[in-house]
Amino acid sequence: MDGNNLSSDQVIAEMLDMGFEHSNIVEAIKVVGPSITSVVDHILNGASVVSRTNCEASSSTSTAIKSKVHANNGEVLKKRTLLPSGQVRQSRILDHFQPTNGKVKESTKSHVAVDAVGNVEEHKEPFSEVVVDPCVMSGSVVADSEDDLDITYDWEKKAGTILQKHFGFSSLKSFQKKALNAWFAHKDCLVLAATGSGKSLCFQLPALLTGKVVVVISPLISLMHDQCLKLARHGISACFLGSGQPDNTVEQKAMKGMYSIIYVCPETILRLITPLQELAESRGIALFAIDEVHCVSKWGHDFRPDYSRLSMLREKFNTSKMKSLKFDIPLMALTATATKKVREDILKSLCLSKDTNVVLTSFFRSNLRFTVKHTRLSQASYDKDFHELVEIYGRKQYTDENKRGLISKDSDNVSNSDTDGDSPYNKDDNEDDYADRDINVIDSGNRENIRKGKELSVEFLENDIDDFQSVDDWDVTCGEFCAQPPPNEWESSEIINPPKKPGGRLRILKEPVQKGPTIIYVPTRKETVKIANYLCKFGVKAAAYNAGLPKSHLRRVHKEFHQNNLEAVVATIAFGMGIDKPNVRRIIHYGWPQSLEAYYQEAGRAGRDGKLADCILYTNLARMPSLLPSRRSEDQTKQAYIMLSDCFRYGMNTSCCRAKILVEYFGENFGSQKCQLCDVCVDGPPERQNLKEEASILLQTIAAEYARNYSMGDPYDDSIHFDLEDRRRFGERSNLTMFVGKINEQSPKFLTTAILWWRGLARILEVKGYIREGDEKTHVQIKYPEPTKLGLEFVKSGSEQDFYVCPEADMLLAKETANKPYSSFSEWKTGWADPEIRRQRLERMQLKKTTKFRRPKKKRKRNADKLRPDLRTSRGRLSAKLAKNK
Ligand SMILES: Nc1ncnc2c1ncn2[C@@H]1O[C@H](COP(=O)(O)OP(=O)(O)OP(=O)(O)O)[C@@H](O)[C@H]1O
Numbered sequence: 001m002d003g004n005n006l007s008s009d010q011v012i013a014e015m016l017d018m019g020f021e022h023s024n025i026v027e028a029i030k031v032v033g034p035s036i037t038s039v040v041d042h043i044l045n046g047a048s049v050v051s052r053t054n055c056e057a058s059s060s061t062s063t064a065i066k067s068k069v070h071a072n073n074g075e076v077l078k079k080r081t082l083l084p085s086g087q088v089r090q091s092r093i094l095d096h097f098q099p100t101n102g103k104v105k106e107s108t109k110s111h112v113a114v115d116a117v118g119n120v121e122e123h124k125e126p127f128s129e130v131v132v133d134p135c136v137m138s139g140s141v142v143a144d145s146e147d148d149l150d151i152t153y154d155w156e157k158k159a160g161t162i163l164q165k166h167f168g169f170s171s172l173k174s175f176q177k178k179a180l181n182a183w184f185a186h187k188d189c190l191v192l193a194a195t196g197s198g199k200s201l202c203f204q205l206p207a208l209l210t211g212k213v214v215v216v217i218s219p220l221i222s223l224m225h226d227q228c229l230k231l232a233r234h235g236i237s238a239c240f241l242g243s244g245q246p247d248n249t250v251e252q253k254a255m256k257g258m259y260s261i262i263y264v265c266p267e268t269i270l271r272l273i274t275p276l277q278e279l280a281e282s283r284g285i286a287l288f289a290i291d292e293v294h295c296v297s298k299w300g301h302d303f304r305p306d307y308s309r310l311s312m313l314r315e316k317f318n319t320s321k322m323k324s325l326k327f328d329i330p331l332m333a334l335t336a337t338a339t340k341k342v343r344e345d346i347l348k349s350l351c352l353s354k355d356t357n358v359v360l361t362s363f364f365r366s367n368l369r370f371t372v373k374h375t376r377l378s379q380a381s382y383d384k385d386f387h388e389l390v391e392i393y394g395r396k397q398y399t400d401e402n403k404r405g406l407i408s409k410d411s412d413n414v415s416n417s418d419t420d421g422d423s424p425y426n427k428d429d430n431e432d433d434y435a436d437r438d439i440n441v442i443d444s445g446n447r448e449n450i451r452k453g454k455e456l457s458v459e460f461l462e463n464d465i466d467d468f469q470s471v472d473d474w475d476v477t478c479g480e481f482c483a484q485p486p487p488n489e490w491e492s493s494e495i496i497n498p499p500k501k502p503g504g505r506l507r508i509l510k511e512p513v514q515k516g517p518t519i520i521y522v523p524t525r526k527e528t529v530k531i532a533n534y535l536c537k538f539g540v541k542a543a544a545y546n547a548g549l550p551k552s553h554l555r556r557v558h559k560e561f562h563q564n565n566l567e568a569v570v571a572t573i574a575f576g577m578g579i580d581k582p583n584v585r586r587i588i589h590y591g592w593p594q595s596l597e598a599y600y601q602e603a604g605r606a607g608r609d610g611k612l613a614d615c616i617l618y619t620n621l622a623r624m625p626s627l628l629p630s631r632r633s634e635d636q637t638k639q640a641y642i643m644l645s646d647c648f649r650y651g652m653n654t655s656c657c658r659a660k661i662l663v664e665y666f667g668e669n670f671g672s673q674k675c676q677l678c679d680v681c682v683d684g685p686p687e688r689q690n691l692k693e694e695a696s697i698l699l700q701t702i703a704a705e706y707a708r709n710y711s712m713g714d715p716y717d718d719s720i721h722f723d724l725e726d727r728r729r730f731g732e733r734s735n736l737t738m739f740v741g742k743i744n745e746q747s748p749k750f751l752t753t754a755i756l757w758w759r760g761l762a763r764i765l766e767v768k769g770y771i772r773e774g775d776e777k778t779h780v781q782i783k784y785p786e787p788t789k790l791g792l793e794f795v796k797s798g799s800e801q802d803f804y805v806c807p808e809a810d811m812l813l814a815k816e817t818a819n820k821p822y823s824s825f826s827e828w829k830t831g832w833a834d835p836e837i838r839r840q841r842l843e844r845m846q847l848k849k850t851t852k853f854r855r856p857k858k859k860r861k862r863n864a865d866k867l868r869p870d871l872r873t874s875r876g877r878l879s880a881k882l883a884k885n886k
């Protein structure tokens with residue numbers, strides 16, 4: 001069967017069956033072409049050059065060769081000890097680093113085939129994988145300990161060559177070296193490093209260094225797909241497995257060792273344990289990498305139940321389970337967003353070994369400029385909030401041409417005849433039927449695909465959120481990205497400090513960021529469409545992205561975004577993890593994120609080229625955030641509230657560097673450092689105010705209630721809380737709003753101070769340890785305040801103690817709006833007791849009423865004209881009804 005007709009694929013498969021090393025086969029094919037005889041000769045005879053014309057051999061040679069191989073295995077398979085069962089013992093990582101006299105084979109430029117679904121096959125064309133010269137390797141003595149050779153130096157040198165050749169980078173970052181050192185020492189490793197710092201390289205290099213396979217567990221198909229395509233660009237063979245993989249031969253090929261890197265979703269890997277064990281015994285598995293490992297933890301922001309079953313990997317791929325292994329196959333777990341609690345959970349849930357190395361780097365991203373802005377988050381505020389974006393992208397005119405940008409219809413003009421049932425956008429299945437009606441994501445002319453009455457409109461979407469529970473939820477196999485790397489990609493992709501300017505980093509805040517794409521994150525699907533619609537109207541090339549949209553649309557958005565054809569993507573969290581586009585200049589969160597983990601993860605999509613990028617959180621500071629619906633246990637709900645509360649406090653902060661809050665949230669000590677870029681660093685904190693009077697009155701009111709309700713025991717004892725029985729006895733407890741009501745009754749001075757302001761003060765008192773939450777439920781902010789011992793002491797001290805604090809954002813907002821006419825519901829609620837405010841408001845209401853009711857009257861008249869005269873009055877309608885019933 002050997003001959004010129006055999007494909008590289010077949011030759012590799014045959015020879016893997018014979019027990020040859022995959023890397024040796026591939027290397028030999030590159031020299032002698034796809035012929036079993038020539039490849040075997042090449043390997044066995046020390047790389048003697050066999051010309052392609054001599055490659056012909058009959059298929060019968062195959063069996064003969066097999067026996068020859070086994071007879072000669074002393075040469076080729078010296079480093080693979082044959083087990084009694086005939087299995088080949090998997091070599092140690094060290095075996096791949098015998099001194100090679102610097103001989104790392106130069107190979108031709110890669111020609112890696114990428115198929116329609118993004119799998120990258122290495123055996124179709126010669127490809128560039130660095131392999132150790134088989135002859136040198138087979139003749140060398142395997143060193144038993146790292147001390148015998150300068151192995152560390154050796155792998156670093158090789159890694160350097162690979163890095164330069166495949167990725168164009170000059171050196172490894174220090175955390176990458178540490179992670180690789182751990183892997184090299186056969187140890188498990190937990191890598192915690194900032195978004196965009198280059199964690200992927202830590203697990204991609206082992207495949208190239210050893211010629212063995214690396215298996216990467218990843219939570220999203222779109223993410224796996226994206227990474228496979230990137231690897232293709234770098235000449236590395238990879239594939240992804242899971243429900244999103246339409247080609248069912250890929251799995252078989254992967255299990256035969258035909259790809260260097262296998263991406264797989266957690267659900268699928270659990271099914272593949274046995275074939276993977278076989279793979280470990282044939283080509284060998286260098287490493288299991290678990291990317292986005294925070295998904296393991298219930299306390300993280302993206303819990304995925306299937307991740308928690310990955311402890312199976314430690315159980316099934318160790319030396320006691322697999323006799324052919326000399327060492328347990330190392331596990332490498334990686335994330336950019338894990339708090340201390342989550343880290344502990346990861347170590348425990350994955351059953352990582354006791355001597356797991358934890359590689360922890362700074363989470364600080366020095367080129368990200370964080371800002372929080374207040375807005376009402378309504379359609380009415382889009383003009384104010386997005387005018388900058390419209391200006392940046394330079395098309396301010398609303399034109400019909402612009403209108404076609406993304407989603408053809410303005411939400412205001414949606415025809416009610418387009419019922420949900422008719423809309424193609426409600427049908428996720430059979431999406432290809434609708435491909436031609438797809439949403440026009442960019443302004444590329446008057447495409448036929450936007451048909452009258454079939455366009456996407458806000459009405460077609462529920463006010464749904466994207467909740468992330470399984471790999472299929474956001475399954476977007478994106479097709480091929482043809483994006484070329486930007487010219488200086490290699491140089492610019494290091495995370496660097498923004499350029500130093502005279503005047504220091506503070507000056508940079510005043511500078512606009514360069515032009516480049518923007519991602520706007522919103523909580524609901526409906527808002528993605530509304531805002532994208534709005535931006536398109538002003539000529540911004542914008543697209544909506546949420547898991548409810550047809551997959552063909554999502555694919556297009558990915559593609560156009562990566563090809564720099566889109567200026568803004570308005571997305572739910574579905575467009576988050578793993579987006580690695582270097583030039584994203586702006587991440588806008590329009591509404592409260594659910595946690596700081598999610599926020600930092602999404603913000604981490606910005607500025608991955610190291611250049612200055614903006615991360616702006618627009619939110620209504622007058623409103624407390626609420627939890628978006630999701631499946632949660634009671635414990636998880638509590639945790640979700642804690643995370644939401646941390647996020648809320650981040651937004652309310654006015655005195656601490658935002659980057660400091662963020663990195664310290666992940667357990668990093670930022671010390672007295674400041675980012676010098678965020679709004680707080682640049683604007684400075686607000687003036688400190690002595691709020692002793694306000695603090696005293698609030699504490700007194702709370703303490704009075706506490707003393708009244710709690711008649712037994714020592715009120716100064718902090719351990720005493722109201723239990724449920726107490727509550728039953730004394731009725732419902734007073735919440736903060738009731739306390740403020742009491743203050744208003746007692747002190748007219750505070751009549752105009754909004755509850756919004758008191759809420760801020762209550763948070764400050766809580767942080768200072770003067771009050772605590774009296775409810776066993778967790779709330780976004782203190783709701784049922786109880787005094788602590790410290791608080792009661794403060795009350796006792798009368799007005800002796802000063803109470804200097806920086807007002808929080810809601811307090812500033814409350815003061816700012818106190819003298820303005822009411823503008824929002826929350827402000828409307830306050831101030832009615834003040835006769836002057838009441839008079840002004842009533843006057844305004846009267847005025848509004850008279851103008852408002854003039855128009856509808858006309859309308860009613862018009863409608864009335866259409867009605868039969870006898871039905872115009874209720875009496876007429878009643879008699880008509882009675883007549884009908886008769
Ligand atoms: N040693 C290096 N030198 C220069 N650039 C590097 C190096 N390693 C990785 N990079 C670049 O860093 C960028 C981000 O890499 P990667 O996607 O692995 O980040 P990540 O840490 O996984 O981020 P995330 O947490 O967001 O997934 C890539 O574009 C990559 O090319």
Ligand SMILES: [Mg+2]
Nearest residue numbers: 199200291578
């Ligand atoms: Mg990553």
